[in-house]
Amino acid sequence: MKNADVVVLGGLSGITAGISCRRHYPGKKVILVRKEGTVLIPCGIPYIYGTVGGPENNVIPDGLLENNGIELIKGEAVDVDRTRKVVTMKDGETIGYEKLVFATGSVPLIPPIPGIEKQNVYPVKKEFDYLSEVQQKMNDVKELVIIGGGFIGMEFADECRKGRDLNVTIVEALPRCLQMAMDDEFCEEAQAKLAETGVKILVNEKVEAILGDGKVSGVRLADGRELKADMVILGIGAVPNTELAARTGLELGFKKTIKVNRYMQSYTDPDVFACGDCAEKPSFFDGKPTGVMLASISTSEARIAGANLFSPTHQNCGAISVFSTVINGRAFGVAGLTERTATLTGTRIVTGTAEAPDTHPGGMPNSCSTKVKLMFAKDTGVLLGGSICGGKSVGEMINVLSACIMHRMSADDMVNFQMGTHPALTASPIMYPIVNAACKAIIPLKGIA
Amino acid sequence: MKNADVVVLGGLSGITAGISCRRHYPGKKVILVRKEGTVLIPCGIPYIYGTVGGPENNVIPDGLLENNGIELIKGEAVDVDRTRKVVTMKDGETIGYEKLVFATGSVPLIPPIPGIEKQNVYPVKKEFDYLSEVQQKMNDVKELVIIGGGFIGMEFADECRKGRDLNVTIVEALPRCLQMAMDDEFCEEAQAKLAETGVKILVNEKVEAILGDGKVSGVRLADGRELKADMVILGIGAVPNTELAARTGLELGFKKTIKVNRYMQSYTDPDVFACGDCAEKPSFFDGKPTGVMLASISTSEARIAGANLFSPTHQNCGAISVFSTVINGRAFGVAGLTERTATLTGTRIVTGTAEAPDTHPGGMPNSCSTKVKLMFAKDTGVLLGGSICGGKSVGEMINVLSACIMHRMSADDMVNFQMGTHPALTASPIMYPIVNAACKAIIPLKGIA
Helix, strand or coil: CEECCEEEEECHHHHHHHHHHHHHCCCCCEEEEECCCCEECHHHHHHHHCCCCCHHHCEECCHHHHHCCEEEEECCEEEEECCCCEEEECCCCEEECCEEEEECCEEECCCCCCCCCCECEEECCCCHHHHHHHHHHHCCCCEEEEECCCHHHHHHHHHHCCCCCCEEEEECCCCCCCCCCCCHHHHHHHHHHHHHCCCEEECCCCEEEEECCCECCEEEECCCCEEECCEEEECCCEEECCHHHHHCCCCECHHHCECECCCCEECCCCCEEECHHHECCEECCCCCECCCCCHHHHHHHHHHHHHHCCCCCCCCCCECCEEEEEECCEEEEEEECCHHHHHHHCCCEEEEEEEEECCCCCCCCCCCEEEEEEEEECCCCEEEEEEEEECCCHHHHHHHHHHHHHCCCEHHHHHCCCCCCCCCCCCCCCCCHHHHHHHHHHHHHHCCC | CEECCEEEEECHHHHHHHHHHHHHCCCCCEEEEECCCCEECHHHHHHHHCCCCCHHHCEECCHHHHHCCEEEEECCEEEEECCCCEEEECCCCEEECCEEEEECCEEECCCCCCCCCCECEEECCCCHHHHHHHHHHHCCCCEEEEECCCHHHHHHHHHHCCCCCCEEEEECCCCCCCCCCCCHHHHHHHHHHHHHCCCEEECCCCEEEEECCCECCEEEECCCCEEECCEEEECCCEEECCHHHHHCCCCECHHHCECECCCCEECCCCCEEECHHHECCEECCCCCECCCCCHHHHHHHHHHHHHHCCCCCCCCCCECCEEEEEECCEEEEEEECCHHHHHHHCCCEEEEEEEEECCCCCCCCCCCEEEEEEEEECCCCEEEEEEEEECCCHHHHHHHHHHHHHCCCEHHHHHCCCCCCCCCCCCCCCCCHHHHHHHHHHHHHCCCC
16 A cells, blocks of 8 residues: 555646645645546647647646656546545555545536437547547548537637638537627627638537437437538536545535535545535635636636645635637637626626727737726626637736736726736737726716716 | 816826826816827837837827817917916917826936937937937938937837848946846846847946037947947936926925825825826835836826826825836836845845746747746735746736736735636646746745745
């Protein structure tokens, strides 16, 4: 039997939790256990099929573990005895622990569509060999159908078309792609950008059956139409991977995530922590569990869990939900609530929007118009969320908003915001759209005519 | 005699103050008075000589004023009678006001170097025709000497060499270029980037005399060496333009800036406000007046002043000092204090640094390594400043830091920071260097071995 102070089960957030633990407690021995031979960068998976060229170019190097003094054991943990504090591996090996971290992530949601088990129907698993197989098969594909127009679906569609002569169709059940993530006007712009590339987008459509004799040959929609398909990608979401956690007696909560307190400590056992997609996550805003799964949240939780293992002090402030994507060269990002999600809780809001080139003057090379929409609570003036679309700088502008939301900045605070500006890098100091959107929201906030 | 509720004197921050006033008090009549025919984007001035091609491409359109219902009067205000509340123009016209805003900016500092008045010696004035003349003359220049290796000097050197066959030499009195703004390692990297372009950089050198018979033919350094020059650009700083303010009896403070309270209201007269380079600015950190002049501070002060005119409530939190620049394609930014400035006040600090590609995987196109250095107060863990160099995203990453500094975020808070990440737009969630630099600073902050 092996022994460690800390055993971490899992991939991406497991690495981050391990590193965080070693930083805070450099004397502790940490073992990371995982099934996968290599860990893929999860947000990079769609890019395997276009821009980056293959899964081998989308790997998190294990050197990160070595450099941080973390031992890696490749294999499947099949049992946890919380009384004896021992993890048992599939090959029978046992590992004793003082603190255990579940960072087991999520697995693709497989909907009960008849025919879903047919060949060439691929849910997006985070597995190297599997994704390699998809890549090889894709070279012979003429008709690709993607079920689900969320981020994964949209990004797959945008990437798979690159350098390949194939028809791509997205089938989305809601009235708009990305509707769970962004407000209508941004969904519509993203959808139009993708349509420009020749990707066909069907909304308000459900796949009722997957057709074919062993291998997929098409899909049948609820309205009876049939689409040809020699490959189907499933991008409709993920479910937490908490089977082992359940078996070991940990209390599960919302959508079968592991129930944890603000320290990322499991409700059931103070020596067991959880982080990432497998852990329950309260919303930053109302504290209710939220089903959102994002690498930004997972790694933040992992840093908190790692820091708390031997002295719980760091509190999780809850999921703000910050993300960005690129569709046919245009970037879209959201931080915090959207108008749609705010409306669900009944919060009275005011919005402010502003648009400006992301250079100044706008005539600088590669200038791109950037649109910002901010949303504030009507009663307190506090920033609840923001959406941005534009060029590459959207990726970090959305993080400016994340910092502002985390600190409950008000529209009035934003009058004071001092943003650095530079002709080649940002909008002009007069036009900077985050600040200007906040300034505009002051009018309805103050009830100025 | 004309009459207005608000008269604003000045350029860039004047426009912003006017717009802010009109947003907060839509019923008020605002007149903007300025000497200049057109207002240039100040940070864009060096780019006139390279990337943007001319001053006509670097103008703030007066449409901004019209759109916001602000009347523009072009001309010079020569007198203010604060008792009668009347501004007198050079042509004799008078304008009555209820509230007056000084946004008169700054003018170039002209050092007392013998020969400074010779032809083809150009301090960087923010005047359209003047800068056009410099551009025309530059076409015949073979030897350009730039006095001062701050931002203006470095950016001029980088731009003037573009598309021209001329030798550029920077003469800097300090041991490093940009030394007033950035820490040594960043100064050295910026300097090396500029040197790659063929620009010659002389440090620890002072210009003792400007040579030539009417027209400049060279400069003599303190060590006796002579450099050939048929044009000299002076970029050694600016002084507040407060002559009229002084004449009208407003109290001046640090370096002859107009003394203002937290509401941007002058000490002397509650109906007179000031903002931008002409106003005294306390440091965000210790409250002492600081000589820093940045568009980010000016426009922030202008928004505050405009909002406070008829009901002072918005408080200026003081100058954080946030800026960015690009030298030969590499971006550099600083928010808040540097190690050098923190050391001046005796603050005990700890630093954390991290480096990561600004895409993930690093193999994405146009990936660029980004280096982040953060500085925290040793005793409280609060973020005091950060420096970043890398690609285009530095422009907004530095604004993430600005928001974190403004809210006195601690290194522990940063463990919680939820940054959105995307393969094409940002570093990976595991490597995100702002968060990782903070995580590394925790080791010395907590005194972990």
